[in-house]
Amino acid sequence: MDETPPEHLKSAGLKSTLPRLKILDLFKSGSERHMSAEEVYKQLLAVGENVGLATVYRVLTQFQQAGLLVRHNFEGGKSVFELNEGTHHDHIVCLQCGHVEEFYDSAIESRQKKVAAELGFEIHDHSLQIYANCTKTKCPNKR
Amino acid sequence: MDETPPEHLKSAGLKSTLPRLKILDLFKSGSERHMSAEEVYKQLLAVGENVGLATVYRVLTQFQQAGLLVRHNFEGGKSVFELNEGTHHDHIVCLQCGHVEEFYDSAIESRQKKVAAELGFEIHDHSLQIYANCTKTKCPNKR
């Protein structure tokens, strides 16, 4: 049902090393879907894994280039990564608790293509974040 | 036709000092519409103005808080600022030459509101950039 991890790495031209497997696993089975390098590093430490911070940064970048992860630059200066599951989506970030929710709106997507075309551009990528406040009770963890 | 600069500053609770006037002027009459702190700093140096980099950062942030400037976090890790002329717009950035073009699409705007509402969020702000390549000849300056 699921490809064995090492295959992912091999096909990306990356040796299947311990740190890389650990990090990939963290994204696949960890509790957090969106993680910064620092968070990944801490999670690994918490499980007693000895992985250098430099390696975390390197591996995250490699995974991103290999298409395994997607990198986002939210406000706050740090990059966060998430597993690339092929389905594009944008993000809405709660300014209070930092909670991230994903959404996809085909109308927005198609309008973007139209806008770019009208201006004579060829879309390579785009980045849309909505910064907002949870109005529901589902915003428990204060920042 | 145009308010005298010092009034802008006063009403924002800011003394009209030389550095602040210089920087504001740079945005109002300078050639570049989108500038990073570093760029502002260099422009001032180029004109022989002696303004500290720390002051540039401080003033840019103050202007942003006062609503005179808008801050954007494009890819690349540095913030860029532009004059706030009241009209919201998003940006399309050329990946080759770094040229920034502005656009506004009411359909995208309204869909965002709808999406946020459906998810139980109160929009505070949003950030949309399209990263693309100029297809026209208007992309002269390589990055």
Added chain:
DNA sequence: ATGCAAATGAGAACGATTACCATTCGCATG
């Protein structure tokens, strides 16, 4: 003209990220 709080400038400090480099590891080979 005078005084004081606010603003400035130079450089130190900072957080996120990258570079460097000696050591270790994955893996193909005999």
Added chain:
DNA sequence: CATGCGAATGGTAATCGTTCTCATTTGCAT
């Protein structure tokens, strides 16, 4: 299974953008 080589690692120094500190200067009300 021992060996070897290049890729990967990890600790630390370095870098980059930005903020902080603090002694000095400035704007401006008096």
